[in-house]
Amino acid sequence: MIDALGNPQSVLLLGGTSDIGLATVEGLADGRTLRVVLAARPSERRDAAVQRLVAAGHAVRAVDFDAEDLASHEKVVAECFAEGDLDVSVVAFGQLGDAEQLWQDPDAAVRLATVNYTAPVALGVRLAGRLQEQGHGTIVALSSVAGERARRSNFVYGSTKAGFDAFYTGLREALRPSGVRVVVVRPGFVKSKMTEGMKEAPLAVTPEQVAAVAVDAVRRGRETVWAPGPMRWVMSGLRHVPAPVFRRLPI
Secondary structure, three states: OOOOOOOOOEEEEEOOOOHHHHHHHHHHHOOOOOEEEEEEOOOHHHHHHHHHHHHOOOEEEEEEOOOOOHHHHHHHHHHHOOOOOOOEEEEOOOOOOOHHHHOOOHHHHHHHHHHHHHHHHHHHHHHHHHHHHHOOOEEEEEOOHHHOOOOHHHHHHHHHHHHHHHHHHHHHHHHHHHOOEEEEEEEOOEOOHHHOOOOOOOOOEOHHHHHHHHHHHHHHOOOEEEEOOOHHHHHHHHHOOOHHHHOOOOO
């Protein structure tokens, strides 16, 4: 269980090759040894992630996980919890996609919606059941500021993150009586493998900076956090900009 200082003993990372996810596991460890379940598709990147955590002294078990294979999710979750309770579950998988292709290619749009929204919902429901059974636990859901107000430049991606965010914010309230917590993290532009080659946006952050915000939220009992913190006020302003003005903004 998570101790009085907010330190977990075990962590599940769904999206085991995620830069932010791995940095979050390392931040939660804070020099201690953790039992880590790393769920991702078999690949050289997953192997490298396992080696990275093992080298830091953690006990790591890899589980095969394909977000698009919805029928396999029940088995995946069962395997993740096979060796006992899990204190923190980090939902860190997702895709960005080609913004212009997405609104013109229905197959691409459906794939993105499946990975970014449908799969996190299906897994979130299963995680909720498991955590209620064990009587404790925290879900860290990596959302995005892109879901706070859809922009022409990436509205398909933004729509999936809006749904993701709404689901986990609502799940938090549904789980509140059970003592299970849900932390929603809303990063801005993150300098990671996913955004490599893209023009960097203002207030850009690194995976490690996002992870630090997430870890602090787990330890301090916060529920919704932005990375970086000032992004909260930026998005608050953008949400209230009139549509005729908003569409002219260079974002």
